[in-house]
Amino acid sequence: MALKLANVTKSFEAHKVIDNIDIEVGDDEFLVLLGPSGCGKSTILRMIAGLESVTSGEIHLAGHRVDQLPPSERDMAFVFQSYALYPHMTVRRNIAFPLIMRRHRWWFHLPVIGGLAKRRIERSPEVREKVERTAEMLALTKMLDRYPRTLSGGQRQRVALGRAMVRQPSAFLMDEPLSNLDAKLRTAMRAEITQLHQRVGGTFVYVTHDQIEAMTMGSRIALLRDGTLQQFGTPREIYETPANTYVARFIGTPPMNLIAAEVTQGTLTVGALRLPLPDGTADGNCGAVWLGLRPGALRLTALGAPGTLPGTVCLVEHIGAESVVGVTLDGLHTAHDDDGAPTREVMVTLPGYAAHKAGERVGIACDLTAFSLFDRSSGARVGGDAARS
CATH class of the missing domain: 2.40.50.140 (Nucleic acid-binding proteins)
Known part of the structure; x- marks a missing residue:
């Protein structure tokens, strides 16, 4: 299985927020963690990413246990609800940033020498090709030299996706990435993310409270309530044969x-x-x-x-x-x-x-x-x- 959560539990002191979650999805599947606010879906995503520790249980990615690894070693890309773009960087530099940091050295923090080294990496044929190919896939080619403040919400979301894609990770993690967009733009971005998954493959884990997003995008849905898994299955199974x-x-x-x-x-x-x-x-x-x-x-x-x-x-x-x-x-x-x-x-x-x-x-x-x-x-x-x- 591409991603497996085995008896995963998370407690904050005496309060159990995630209770014994078991989920398995195969290669190239699109898993949606669905539920109301406060049900624990974002906590599960953060545990997969390594931003939260696991109280008990195991998380496996591509056959390897990862819950004991630091986030940098899990080969995952995280797309945040707030986009988390660097406002002082162009679109090109925002997308290239993970590739630059892959070659990070301590002296990158030095004002002049570090800046020159980062620009050299950014302009290298390998990085330039990856950035331009990613930008083309997301219709961002004409925006590469612009700054995030000049972009619309949908364009910023595409930049955040591009920054995740360029790394070519084993898993894409998305925490309610469309919640800040208006209804019309959400519909368009749902289609774009679905098409992106079909093009690049890989395992997608997507958090939302919107059942329409879950039903239209997910190949599997995990529906949560108060930290417990209510039902796990395909959208059709959950719609036609609800467990409770x-x-x-x-x-x-x-x-x-x-x-x-x-x-x-x-x-x-x-x-x-x-x-x-x-x-x-x-x-x-x-x-x-x-x-x-x-x-x-x-x-x-x-x-x-x-x-x-x-x-x-x-x-x-x-x-x-x-x-x-x-x-x-x-x-x-x-x-x-x-x-x-x-x-x-x-x-x-x-x-x-x-x-x-x-x-x-x-x-x-x-x-x-x-x-x-x-x-x-x-x-x-x-x-x-x-x-x-």
Whole structure:
């Protein structure tokens, strides 16, 4: 495996911030560490880089244990959230800086002699070729003699990427590199980083709290909560078969609806609806569960139509290609919202510009070709992949 974290734990005095993390990714994979602020994802990245020590466990890169090595010997490049460019250096010197420091000598600190030596290295054919090739890949060729203060946010981000690329490291580590950009530029930079990974290969480890970045960029996602790994898998696995209610509610916009239901004698009961479960879906008598349905698996019908749940429209949002409609269910509970308050609302996505209005009475039809079941007390998934028929 290209990168392996084995039983990695991190504590600050008596407070455990990372608890027994196990992750393995192969060569040329793009790993995304995803989760809310404070969940420990940046701490994991810093431990991989060597900027934080590991309390227990091991970190391996390309088959070699690296958690006991200093950062300079780990063959990794770190792209910071703040770009961390040198304002007094041109783009060319910023990109070349890691190559210059590779040949660092003590006398480089001497004002005149050190400056001459650094310029000589920068102008050497080998360094010049690497810098210009990297700049060409990132569309920075025309900016090589400019200073960071004259660049836009996206251009500065590309310079920071170029400084990491020029070293040709075994692993690229990125700590929320797009969080300072506006929405349009983030979309463009997501595509650029994905294409960069496809061109240069190597292992990428990318930290974000943005699920869209995770789902569109990652080949594997590690979803964290309070320092514990909730689920590790491909974007499709995490979206279609969430391991628990936390994952189900974190992934997806709007998130998965979780509706109170019962499973007895192989039958799923939701309000007044009784639906037979496919064979092998779950224990036929697992009792109280949450029925998980993505907003696209629900549709609105006339009130009282057969096989529907009654409710009242409470919210309508038009977002261009689709509309999001919130419906308050009659007599049914749904999973608690983010602040812990109980709710009875479900979200439905409809194509186009929906004509529904708040206060309208409707029926909700459920498409059970793809659903999930979760134990109502523990939140854990019931029946594994079998809840997809």
